[in-house]
Amino acid sequence: MPRPEFRRPLVAAALVLAGMPAVALELGELMAELSQRRAGEARFVEQRFVSGLDQTLQYSGTLSFTAPDRLARHTVAPRPESFVVEGNKLTLERGGRTRQLMLDAQPELAGMVAALRGTLSGDASVLRQHFKAAPTGTLAQWSLTLVPLDDRLLGVVRQLRIDGRQSELHTVEVQLADGDRSVMAIEPVAPPKARASSP
Amino acid sequence: MTSPASWRRAFWPLAAWLAALAGCAAVIVHTRFTADLSAFLPASPDARQQALIEQLKSGLPARTLLLGIDGGTMAQRADASRALAARLRAGGLFEQVQNGERAALADIAQWVFERRYLLSPAIDARRFGSEGLREAIDDTLSLLGTPAGAAVKPLLDRDPTGETQRIAEQALGAGGPRSEGGVWASRDGARAVLMVQARAEGSDLDAQQAAIEQVRNSFSSVAAAGLTLRYSGTPRFAVESRAQIESEVRRLAIAGAVLMGGLLLIAFASLAALGTAMLPVATAVLAGITAVSLGFGTVHGVTLGFGTTLIGEAVDYAIYYLIQARSSVSSQPGWRDWLRTGWPTVRLGLLTSVCGFVALAFSGFPGLAQLGVFSIAGLVAAALTTRFVLPVLMPDGTHGVGLRRHLGRWAVRLVQRLPRARHCVTALGVLGVALLLWHRDHLWQADLSSLSPVSAEALALDASLRADLGADDSGVLVVVQAADVQTLLQRVEGVTALLDTWVQDGRLSGYDAVTRWMPSLDTQRRRQAALPDAAPLRTSLAQATRGGPLPAARLEPFVDAVQRSRSLELVTPESIRGSAVAPLVSNLLLRRADGGWTALLPLHAGATPPDEAVVQQAVHGIEGAQALNIGAELRRLYRHYLGEAQGQALLGALGVVVLIALWLRSPRRLLAVCQPLLIAVLLTMATLAALGVPMGILHLVGLLLVVAVGSNYALYFDLLRHQASFDADTLASLLLANATTVLSFGLIACSEIPALSAIGRVVAPGALLALLLAATYAAPANPPPPREAPV
Numbered sequence: 001m002p003r004p005e006f007r008r009p010l011v012a013a014a015l016v017l018a019g020m021p022a023v024a025l026e027l028g029e030l031m032a033e034l035s036q037r038r039a040g041e042a043r044f045v046e047q048r049f050v051s052g053l054d055q056t057l058q059y060s061g062t063l064s065f066t067a068p069d070r071l072a073r074h075t076v077a078p079r080p081e082s083f084v085v086e087g088n089k090l091t092l093e094r095g096g097r098t099r100q101l102m103l104d105a106q107p108e109l110a111g112m113v114a115a116l117r118g119t120l121s122g123d124a125s126v127l128r129q130h131f132k133a134a135p136t137g138t139l140a141q142w143s144l145t146l147v148p149l150d151d152r153l154l155g156v157v158r159q160l161r162i163d164g165r166q167s168e169l170h171t172v173e174v175q176l177a178d179g180d181r182s183v184m185a186i187e188p189v190a191p192p193k194a195r196a197s198s199p
Numbered sequence: 200m201t202s203p204a205s206w207r208r209a210f211w212p213l214a215a216w217l218a219a220l221a222g223c224a225a226v227i228v229h230t231r232f233t234a235d236l237s238a239f240l241p242a243s244p245d246a247r248q249q250a251l252i253e254q255l256k257s258g259l260p261a262r263t264l265l266l267g268i269d270g271g272t273m274a275q276r277a278d279a280s281r282a283l284a285a286r287l288r289a290g291g292l293f294e295q296v297q298n299g300e301r302a303a304l305a306d307i308a309q310w311v312f313e314r315r316y317l318l319s320p321a322i323d324a325r326r327f328g329s330e331g332l333r334e335a336i337d338d339t340l341s342l343l344g345t346p347a348g349a350a351v352k353p354l355l356d357r358d359p360t361g362e363t364q365r366i367a368e369q370a371l372g373a374g375g376p377r378s379e380g381g382v383w384a385s386r387d388g389a390r391a392v393l394m395v396q397a398r399a400e401g402s403d404l405d406a407q408q409a410a411i412e413q414v415r416n417s418f419s420s421v422a423a424a425g426l427t428l429r430y431s432g433t434p435r436f437a438v439e440s441r442a443q444i445e446s447e448v449r450r451l452a453i454a455g456a457v458l459m460g461g462l463l464l465i466a467f468a469s470l471a472a473l474g475t476a477m478l479p480v481a482t483a484v485l486a487g488i489t490a491v492s493l494g495f496g497t498v499h500g501v502t503l504g505f506g507t508t509l510i511g512e513a514v515d516y517a518i519y520y521l522i523q524a525r526s527s528v529s530s531q532p533g534w535r536d537w538l539r540t541g542w543p544t545v546r547l548g549l550l551t552s553v554c555g556f557v558a559l560a561f562s563g564f565p566g567l568a569q570l571g572v573f574s575i576a577g578l579v580a581a582a583l584t585t586r587f588v589l590p591v592l593m594p595d596g597t598h599g600v601g602l603r604r605h606l607g608r609w610a611v612r613l614v615q616r617l618p619r620a621r622h623c624v625t626a627l628g629v630l631g632v633a634l635l636l637w638h639r640d641h642l643w644q645a646d647l648s649s650l651s652p653v654s655a656e657a658l659a660l661d662a663s664l665r666a667d668l669g670a671d672d673s674g675v676l677v678v679v680q681a682a683d684v685q686t687l688l689q690r691v692e693g694v695t696a697l698l699d700t701w702v703q704d705g706r707l708s709g710y711d712a713v714t715r716w717m718p719s720l721d722t723q724r725r726r727q728a729a730l731p732d733a734a735p736l737r738t739s740l741a742q743a744t745r746g747g748p749l750p751a752a753r754l755e756p757f758v759d760a761v762q763r764s765r766s767l768e769l770v771t772p773e774s775i776r777g778s779a780v781a782p783l784v785s786n787l788l789l790r791r792a793d794g795g796w797t798a799l800l801p802l803h804a805g806a807t808p809p810d811e812a813v814v815q816q817a818v819h820g821i822e823g824a825q826a827l828n829i830g831a832e833l834r835r836l837y838r839h840y841l842g843e844a845q846g847q848a849l850l851g852a853l854g855v856v857v858l859i860a861l862w863l864r865s866p867r868r869l870l871a872v873c874q875p876l877l878i879a880v881l882l883t884m885a886t887l888a889a890l891g892v893p894m895g896i897l898h899l900v901g902l903l904l905v906v907a908v909g910s911n912y913a914l915y916f917d918l919l920r921h922q923a924s925f926d927a928d929t930l931a932s933l934l935l936a937n938a939t940t941v942l943s944f945g946l947i948a949c950s951e952i953p954a955l956s957a958i959g960r961v962v963a964p965g966a967l968l969a970l971l972l973a974a975t976y977a978a979p980a981n982p983p984p985p986r987e988a989p990v
Contacts, residue, residue, distance in 0.1 A: 048344025104377035108346035
């Protein structure tokens with residue numbers, strides 16, 4: 001599928017242009033904004049571009065996050081599947097079977113979960129522990145690029161890019177080391193919950 | 200010994216004795232000494248205990264070491280872990296070295312991959328219909344484009360239904376320890392952890408020691424400065440316990456010999472007498488070891504340690520002889536007099552001691568049985584040496600005087616004064632009974648760990664490494680037994696069907712089962728029968744992939760693999776020999792000595808640890824299957840033995856009383872002999888209770904020893920009571936014998952080996968009490984008691 005590859009530079013250029021007038025976005029600033037959110041529900045549509053397959057793989061379902069560390073992804077179509085992580089406990093449901101896993105025993109998954117949880121909870125230290133984190137844009141329209149620090153994770157995931165507006169995430173794009181790629185578009189279902197008072 | 204007649208008289212006992220010593224030495228040279236748990240496990244177990252013993256003795260835990268690397272940076276620890284693992288894999292002493300490196304599992308992965316259509320639980324006829332194929336392929340595809348897809352993608356053409364993944368996810372369970380820098384780490388990441396399994400049997404302590412040394416040497420040659428190695432596990436405990444027991448036994452033997460020697464030297468002031476007194480002791484120890492070695496095949500270290508305590512009792516016989524044979528009144532040599540006067544009492548004392556220990560010798564607890572046999576053989580040998588060898592070497596006892604005269608004077612004074620305290624002591628005895636009744640609920644301690652010499656510090660390290668590795672977290676197993684291996688595997692499959700539902704609902708995070716690597720032949724044949732011919736499979740594939748992202752044309756390798764699997768050699772115990780999964784299987788499938796088979800299914804705890812009773816209930820309907828909780832089972836065993844030992848001790852004590860009654864043939868004299876023994880035992884127990892020391896099996900053994908030693912004292916006082924006056928020499932010999940006993944058991948009371956210190960702390964005060972009380976209850980010397988003829 002040539003289209004996404006073709007579109008990417010354009011998007012990047014647009015982002016650079018959009019970011020130009022403002023002062024460079026600081027990671028701390030972005031994290032402070034993101035940490036305002038304590039919980040959220042969203043629908044997602046994910047497209048995966050996998051070499052050797054005739055078509056793009058498409059998945060849709062819901063995402064939810066509850067601070068500080070509960071993250072759930074329920075896939076509805078094409079086949080029901082769920083991925084729920086809370087603390088170090090990961091529960092997977094796939095093909096009618098449930099598995100309990102320790103997240104830290106799965107370094108690749110742990111890296112991905114750290115990227116999402118760190119961003120959603122606005123925890124810069126978690127992100128810096130696993131990634132070189134580079135924000136661009138403005139709070140109104142930001143983009144965060146995460147490059148893994150760990151060689152083993154880098155051998156699987158080349159980089160993640162998360163785009164968002166204020167405290168909401170809109171897109172999560174993952175580039176895998178073998179050239180495969182996934183783009184997840186996120187759309188909040190409920191209006192943002194009341195902003196939490198400081199913890 | 201100048202005349203030919205006395206030479207002849209001297210020759211035979213000496214020759215027999217020396218021949219016996221040579222025989223003992225020949226046996227001992229070939230004796231195997233152990234320090235493993237075997238002494239504390241039952242000799243004739245029921246089926247459930249049998250499984251426990253197999254698990255403890257040769258099972259995985261007995262040869263698994265947990266390693267931790269502390270200090271340095273994460274990268275240094277990870278490098279050290281990889282380098283250490285590489286050395287150990289090349290070293291040949293370990294059958295498995297796990298440190299979380301995926302490459303290490305490549306052989307197993309390849310083996311599984313080749314047999315995926317025999318091993319995967321998903322294989323049935325529906326799986327290869329168009330609908331089943333579509334679902335399976337969709338499930339596999341859903342991993343692509345994610346980090347998890349990296350493992351699946353290379354296999355896609357050959358394994359589009361994800362059978363390898365399916366087998367792996369079951370086998371890996373919750374995934375094990377944390378992964379840091381590509382190797383296992385503790386959950387906080389501060390320590391790299393490894394788990395290694397020695398090839399050798401757990402009970403082969405020399406081999407375990409060599410394995411541990413290889414770990415330490417390999418680590419010191421690969422590790423960066425600043426890194427430290429920590430290791431734990433049953434092999435370490437067993438090896439170090441053995442070393443500790445060995446050094447402790449040596450220390451105790453030397454200290455005991457020096458103390459005893461000093462005491463005897465002061466008492467006799469004669470080196471010859473000292474040397475002679477040590478002969479029955481040395482003979483006793485040699486005979487004890489020989490008897491245990493012949494009877495049990497191996498000698499446990501604790502038995503050996505106990506042997507040093509025997510010095511205290513065996514030397515008594517020599518002391519009695521050396522002092523009493525001297526006080527000859529007739530023109531005959533002293534030994535002839537002694538045979539008439541002293542020997543019958545020593546013989547009776549010996550018989551009562553043996554009577555007490557016979558009960559132990561029949562214990563189902565090999566540790567206790569060894570102590571019993573050791574004591575009986577040792578005491579008999581000491582008495583025989585005293586009876587037959589000492590008269591040859593020192594026909595008139597010892598001529599040395601030393602402190603003996605003073606000892607005699609003190610003893611007489613003591614004997615004259617003590618009876619005044621009789622009522623006071625009786626009152627104390629009553630008080631003791633009251634105290635014991637008061638404490639009766641927590642008098643006895645049912646905990647096997649009270650016998651273990653492992654320090655609290657070592658146990659803490661073990662617990663922390665175990666937590667880091669998540670090793671065998673629940674301690675609960677399902678044990679399945681059957682006469683032949685295929686029946687066993689079918690039963691195991693019945694259990695796994697049940698356990699799968701528990702994993703599904705989260706009650707367990709996983710379990711291990713041999714059928715993952717070796718399903719029953721029935722199951723493997725059923726799976727083979729479900730594999731379709733190439734033509735129908737292609738048709739189903741075409742339907743299943745129509746309109747999907749994965750073209751059927753790519754899947755020809757899959758069709759080939761399915762066709763090959765239809766005639767693949769089935770997995771059997773014979774076929775896996777030498778393969779990559781052989782160590783995995785041998786941990787979970789055991790061939791019993793009786794030719795039957797046992798399978799172990801360790802359960803991994805879910806949210807809460809599995810309850811043995813609930814598991815037992817659940818597997819109740821499956822023949823040959825039962826739940827086993829190792830910790831609880833050991834406690835149950837120990838409680839059982841404690842109860843058994845209590846019964847045996849009572850029987851032994853009863854035997855002692857009957858024997859004395861038969862000898863004395865007078866209820867009054869019987870009472871006079873038994874009363875001080877009973878009160879000595881009661882007061883010793885009451886003191887322990889008052890000090891809050893819970894009593895275990897070895898305290899009980901100590902009490903039996905108090906009765907055995909104390910009965911000698913009581914019988915002597917009974918003998919003296921029926922003579923015209925108290926003989927100062929006999930009293931001196933009693934006092935000296937008591938001093939040596941109290942000293943040698945006092946030494947043992949300070950031992951760091953709990954099993955030995957428990958015995959010492961009972962016998963040292965108990966023996967002293969027994970002597971004092973025997974004196975207290977002996978009739979006053981003045982006026983002499985009326986002559987009393989035995990009925």
